[in-house]
Each structure stands twice: as C-alpha cells, then as structure tokens.
Amino acid sequence: MDKNEPNQLSLLTGPLSLADEKLAILAAIIATSDDAIISKTLEGIITSWNPAAERMFGYSEAEALGRHISLIIPPDRLSEEELIISSIARGIKVDHFETVRMAKNGHQFPISVTISPITNRSGKVVGASKIVRDITIYQKASEKQGMLAAIVDSSDDTILSKTLDGIITSWNKAAEKMFGYSEQEIIGQHISIIIPQERLQEENFLIGEVSKGNKVDHFHTVRQAKDGRQVPISLTVSPIVDDTGKIIGASKIARDITEQLNIEKEKARLFKQVKELNDKKDEFIGLASHELKTPLTSISGYLQLLSTMITDEKAQRFVSKTRLQVKKLSALVSDLLDVSKMEAGKLRFAVERFDIRQVLVDVIELFSYGNNHYQITLETDLAELRINGDPNRIEQVINNLLTNAIRYSPGTNQIIIYLIREVDNVKVGIRDFGVGIASEKLEDIFSRFYRVDEANPNISGLGIGLYLSHEIVTRHNGKIWVESEPGVGSTFWFTLPLGG
C-alpha cells in the first residue's frame, strides 16, 4: 500500500478511535510475538491462535480454531489441563508453568506457559489466554551446564577457576581432597594460599600467558596442601573468556603426579642398574675374549708345527680337523672382541680405496674351496668397482652373510651374490634358498645376541654376526636389510657409498 494513500480502514469507518487504535496495537503485538499466544474458553475450545502458535505447533489458525486445547497436550498430561482450568475459573493466574506440549507432527517439547483468566465486562471469567514459550534451548543449556558441573564434581583432577587477580572462584571436590581446603574455606582466597613460597613467581608467568590468551599445558610443578604437604602436579591453565571474548580469569586443571614421578624414578633406577650390568657384561666379554685369544694363537701355532712333523696319515687328518675347529673358535673369539670394542667405541676402521668386486671374488673363491658342494655365483655387469672403506671390515660383512646363507640353507646348493652400481652407492645382495625368516623377526635379527633359535634348533651361533655387520655397514654410512620368506629363502642386502 502506498504510504500516501488514505488508510483503507479509516476510509470505511472514519478516523480510528483511541480504543480501536489500542486494539490494533495489541493485535500487531500478538501477530508479531515470538511466543505462542492462544486463547480458549473455559471448556478448552481454542478461540485465537497467533502466527507464533502456528510455527510452534504446526497447526494453521484455521486448523486450530474451534478445536479442543487437548490437541497440543500429550495424552499423559491431559490432567494438567483440569488443574489449570480450575485455578483460572477461580480467577488465579498460572505463572511460568513448565511442562511439555506436542506439535502436529507428534514432536514433544518443553515449554514455559503463563495462563491468565479472560473476564467479560461483568468480571466473570469466560476463558483463558496462554502465552507459551518454547524452552528447548534453555533446557538443553541447563542440561549441559548440569552435565558439566557433574563432570567437574566427579573428576579425579583438581579443577578450579580464579580471576586474573588470582582470587579463587570455584573449587571442585578433587581440589578439596588434594589440598585439604573445603570449598567454603577457599573461595574468595588468593591462589597463593596453595603455592609454595619459592614458587610464587610461577603465578606471574602463568597469569601472563593466560592474559595473552595462551593455554599452558602440562606444566610440572609443586603445590602446597593445607597441612603443608607438597604435592607434585601437572598443571594445565586456560583462559576463561566472557560473552564478549574478554579474558576474565583462568581455569586450572591439576593432576597429582606423585605416582607418576615414583614410577619414573623407579624406571630410571632400573635403567641405571641394567646399564651397569650391561657394562659389566661387556667388560667381561672383552676381558674373556682377550684372555682366550692368546692361548688360541699358541695352540694354532703349535698345531701348524705339529702338522709339518707328522707323517702318519690318520694323525695328520686329526690334526687338520683340530686346526679347523681352532680356526672356528678363533673366529668366534675375534667376533666377541669386536663386539666389546664396538660397544666401547674402540673399533677402528682403516679406510682406503679398494675394488669391492675383487673382495667378493676372493671371498667366493675361499668359500667354494671349503664348501665345494655349494655353487656360489656372482651376478654383475661390473668388471671393477672402487669404493672408499675398510676392505677387511667389508670382507668381514660379506663373510658373515655368506656363512649365514650357507648355514641357514641346509639341503640346498645354490647361492647368488649380486653386485649393482647405483647412482651414489654400491649395492650387494647375498641370496640363499634356505629356511628364510618369519616377518615378525626381521626387525630384531640385527640386534646384539639375537637368534631365531626355535626356527633353527640345530644350528648354533651367538647372534653377533648380523649385529657386527650392521654396525660396520652403518658406520660406513651404508644401509643393511633383508628380504625373506620362510621356506623360500632370504636375500641380505647392503649398500655402501661410492665415495670420492
């Protein structure tokens, strides 16, 4: 309607009277209210139904008028209506009555309703007006608040809040238990009541952080209980903000870490003990292998001498068998010596430039001589590959891997060695077709003294060959790993940098 056009109502009826104007204002208020406003007769027949009622209950005005109010009352609450009507009939208003009503689609929701009697000109009560507010969100908010309060109360951690000036504003049950102050005693007190004298500075730091909007997580410190007891705690402090986003205080969650500290202390003690025992064991291995080496060297020398003096063939065979066993024993002793040197950081490398292909060829030749039923082949396109490293130590690695390849492949007769040149590395692979290794053991086999005993009960060893190989390769800045499948075989790979 054009603003300048005369008001249609006033055209028909002439200018509005004051009473009419008041009525029109009331009608506009009812039409635009967010609360449902409904009127009904004392018999419960609905006589008016505003747009908010339409939205809240889902019935249009036309649908609702003339119907009984029980339309929106859940069946189990119908008796409420009798109570309400009886108080209205006596002219008594019902204020902020909280109950549940039902929409057209059956949805039930909490409401707060105020019901007032409607009287006629002679003052007789002829009906009731209802102002209904959907309080779902308030109820949810208060439910949430209740839930949070219950969580805070039942928490095993101390939860407290304080103002930015350090005045304690809340204090849960766990706080009472941890510090011995009751809620009544401590609310309104300054937080320094639980801070040991020498730690008062911490509070400045914590408040400083919180004032900047920062959270302080798991701050380990000590607080003081009412009886003077010092409680080690892990503290998390967060800012509390008001509706406008302003920081108005801090919440603190404190966990007693006495137990945790004790466990840590015990762990450190055990760790130290294990280390001491380990050091002793290493020292012993070092000493023992050193002591064993000297007589072994003499035995070896005398046996060699003896073999030149013996002419009897049988005796000669025995001597040579003995020499072989002495050689094995010497290899074991020198591996043990290497382990103890390695642990003490005393294993030295004599680095030079050498041809790794030649080392492989020499080792294969030596092995083929001693294990002539194995066919050991070298697969490579390279005629020579010079790298930087300690040739004796690298030879020791190849020896270890090849010895294992033979020991752990009984009943087979083939071993393949790969020599591959990569961009910056050389890659060597030693492949057997033996017992293989279960995948869950792969991670451990390079550890010191680790053996997969149950898989190979008949093959003895000390579990140090792969450990030494791993140390030698990694200290040459290379890598060592294995690909293996039980019953199919294993390929041990290692890489070494080519160097300058």
Ligand code: ADP
């Ligand atoms: P040792 O052979 O003396 O036990 P190693 O350190 O050389 O010690 O090897 C550790 C373990 O790894 C061995 O006990 C064995 O179970 C497993 N292993 C090593 N090489 C192979 C292989 N080629 N095939 C299968 N298992 C292997």
